[in-house]
Amino acid sequence: MTEVAVSEEVWTRLSELTAKSVEAGAALFLHRDRAAERFLVRSVVIAQEDDCLGASSTAFTYAPQFLSRVTRIARDQGFHLALFHTHPSGYPDFSDVDDETEARLLTYMRTRLPDRYVFSLMMCDQQLRARRLGSLEGTDAVRIGPRVHRFAATAPSEMQDEAFDRQVRAFGAEGQATLRRMTVAVVGLGGTGSLVAQQLAHLGVGRLTFIDNDVIEVTNLNRVVGATPESIGTSKVHVAQTLVQRILPETTVLALEASVMTPQARDLLCQADCVMVCTDSHASRAFVNELAYQYLVPVIDMGVSISANDGQITAVAGRTQMVGPGLPCLWCTNAISTRAVREELQSPAERATDPYFQGQGVCQPAVISLNSTMASLAVTMLLGVFTPVPIEPRHQAYDALRGTVRAFAFRGQPGCGVCGYDGVTALGDSRPLSLLQGARA
Numbered sequence: 001m002t003e004v005a006v007s008e009e010v011w012t013r014l015s016e017l018t019a020k021s022v023e024a025g026a027a028l029f030l031h032r033d034r035a036a037e038r039f040l041v042r043s044v045v046i047a048q049e050d051d052c053l054g055a056s057s058t059a060f061t062y063a064p065q066f067l068s069r070v071t072r073i074a075r076d077q078g079f080h081l082a083l084f085h086t087h088p089s090g091y092p093d094f095s096d097v098d099d100e101t102e103a104r105l106l107t108y109m110r111t112r113l114p115d116r117y118v119f120s121l122m123m124c125d126q127q128l129r130a131r132r133l134g135s136l137e138g139t140d141a142v143r144i145g146p147r148v149h150r151f152a153a154t155a156p157s158e159m160q161d162e163a164f165d166r167q168v169r170a171f172g173a174e175g176q177a178t179l180r181r182m183t184v185a186v187v188g189l190g191g192t193g194s195l196v197a198q199q200l201a202h203l204g205v206g207r208l209t210f211i212d213n214d215v216i217e218v219t220n221l222n223r224v225v226g227a228t229p230e231s232i233g234t235s236k237v238h239v240a241q242t243l244v245q246r247i248l249p250e251t252t253v254l255a256l257e258a259s260v261m262t263p264q265a266r267d268l269l270c271q272a273d274c275v276m277v278c279t280d281s282h283a284s285r286a287f288v289n290e291l292a293y294q295y296l297v298p299v300i301d302m303g304v305s306i307s308a309n310d311g312q313i314t315a316v317a318g319r320t321q322m323v324g325p326g327l328p329c330l331w332c333t334n335a336i337s338t339r340a341v342r343e344e345l346q347s348p349a350e351r352a353t354d355p356y357f358q359g360q361g362v363c364q365p366a367v368i369s370l371n372s373t374m375a376s377l378a379v380t381m382l383l384g385v386f387t388p389v390p391i392e393p394r395h396q397a398y399d400a401l402r403g404t405v406r407a408f409a410f411r412g413q414p415g416c417g418v419c420g421y422d423g424v425t426a427l428g429d430s431r432p433l434s435l436l437q438g439a440r441a
Contacts, residue, residue: 001140001153003038004030004082004119004130005296007425008145008326010041014123017046018086023060025052025086027070028121029079031428033295035267039080039117040296040426045070059097060085067105071112078430080117081109083133087124094122094129099136106134127151144296145326146394148273148386156181164204175387176204182386183207185272187260187288189236190214191223191366192302193278195375197240198225200276201247203379208244209268210237210255212279223368261287261437270295274382277301278375280364282340287435289323289330294424294433298324298385301335302378306365316400318374320381325426327394328412329419345435373398377405 006014010028017024025047030039051066062083074081083105087095102120109118118133121141128151130141138153156177168176184205186193189212200208216224216231216239224236226243237255244253258265261284269275269291277288277299285301292299300322307315323329330336377396384391393407412419419425 001037002132003036003140003142004041004121005038005142005144005426006041006128007296008143009425010044011143011145013044013046014084015126018123018126020086022055022057023086023088024055025060025062026084027066028082028084028119029070029074029077030082030117030119031426031430032080032117033270033428035270036295038270038296038428039082039119040428041082042079042426042428044084045073057088061101067108068112071109074113074116080119081113082119082121082130084121084123087122089125092124092127092129094120094131098122102134109133144298144324146322146385146392148298150178161204167203171383171387171389175383175389178386179204180206182273183209183271184382185209185211185269185275186240187211187269187275187277187284188279188281189224189240190220190278190280191368191371192304192375192378193276194223194225194227194236194240194243195368195372196276196278196379197244198247199375199379201244201251203383204248205251207252208254209272210240210253211258211260211265211268212236213257213259223366223371225368259437260284261435263436263438266291266433266436269297272297274386275299276378276382281344282336283344283435285330286336286341287433289336290418290424290433290435292324293329293419294427294431296325296426298322300378300381300385301330302374303335304366304370304374306367306370308365313401316370318370318377318398318400320374320378320396322381322385322394323419327419328410329416331418332412332416333395333408333410341435370400373400 027045028041029043031042032039047066051063053061053063120131120133122129128141130139131137140153141151143149164176182205184200186197189210214236216227216234216236218232221227226239231239235257237257241253241255244251256265256268275288275297277285288299291297302320304318380391383389395408395410397406414420417423
């Protein structure tokens with residue numbers, strides 16, 4: 001199913017147009033994500049007074065020179081195009097006038113942009129409608145920001161399941177139905193990832209994607225949920241898959257035993273509604289961090305740390321952070337180390353000749369109770385993003401020694417190459433991800 005995705009920044013600009021006393025219009029330039037068949041709004045050109053032939057409380061007509069200009073930009077710069085307009089309050093659907101106007105524009109657009117997709121978008125009362133230009137069949141749309149709002153082209157069917165009655169009492173039947181329709185990807189199925197998978201299954205998430213290239217070892221048995229001595233040597237993703245299907249057999253689980261920095265994993269992440277990052281690798285975090293903005297896929301990252309010296313614990317801490325449009329990325333919050341990324345990507349020979357290589361270090365302490373705390377904070381954050389649960393923090397730090405959970409409000413750096421003004425937001429397939437391995441040239 002085709003989907004049009006709008007970042008928080010673009011949504012803000014478009015929603016400001018609805019405050020005008022007359023209908024307003026704009027042109028949106030989109031990049032494509034072929035893996036998920038999504039179209040990502042990269043930039044907006046607001047139609048000014050000279051760009052329209054007329055604007056009233058019930059109609060908006062683009063001027064020929066505006067259409068000529070925006071189609072030329074789309075053609076020359078490799079964009080797909082969407083024509084956007086507002087409706088007065090109380091008219092949240094495309095009108096007969098819209099149908100007639102688009103029918104007249106169709107031939108022109110096919111001539112100007114014969115190999116591109118052209119959409120029509122309309123906003124009214126904080127609702128967004130989308131469709132292919134000239135078509136009466138709707139297209140799904142989604143607003144991606146600190147909260148995710150979906151605007152389905154057709155009303156979803158009601159789902160009733162007594163097993164989730166207590167959850168429905170908490171966040172309503174619509175919230176439960178949202179979870180049932182979701183696809184959530186979990187990257188890393190070790191100590192925190194296995195717990196996240198378990199909780200997502202109990203919540204009733206309909207589709208889960210697990211990505212990890214590691215297998216169960218003896219040292220994993222104290223914290224990987226679902227693992228037993230018989231699991232040693234078995235892939236972590238398949239241990240998690242077995243666990244989930246015991247909890248909720250109807251859940252669809254796709255298990256990929258591979259690095260997340262591969263084309264196959266990239267395609268699966270792009271098809272997810274949300275990605276939960278449960279890896280201790282800085283390189284994999286950097287990869288998914290970039291994907292979150294380039295493909296407008298919400299990501300919730302988490303990490304845990306126990307510091308001990310000669311048997312004395314000095315710190316027990318954890319962090320969970322959402323990244324994506326409208327939020328600072330992991331680089332801007334110093335959650336990723338450039339040095340660690342470089343060293344993780346080096347071959348043994350490269351490390352041997354690198355004068356700056358500081359060694360792989362020692363295995364870090366890990367305790368299931370701390371992992372459980374951070375997994376729960378991260379999954380609860382997901383509920384605040386996708387369901388009516390009024391949970392606002394998108395960056396939290398846990399200090400077990402003090403017994404506190406603090407919310408942080410970092411700001412992204414305007415010049416950041418990922419989330420900044422000239423970053424990768426909504427670039428889709430127009431560029432390769434920086435750390436993608438094994439991709440075709």
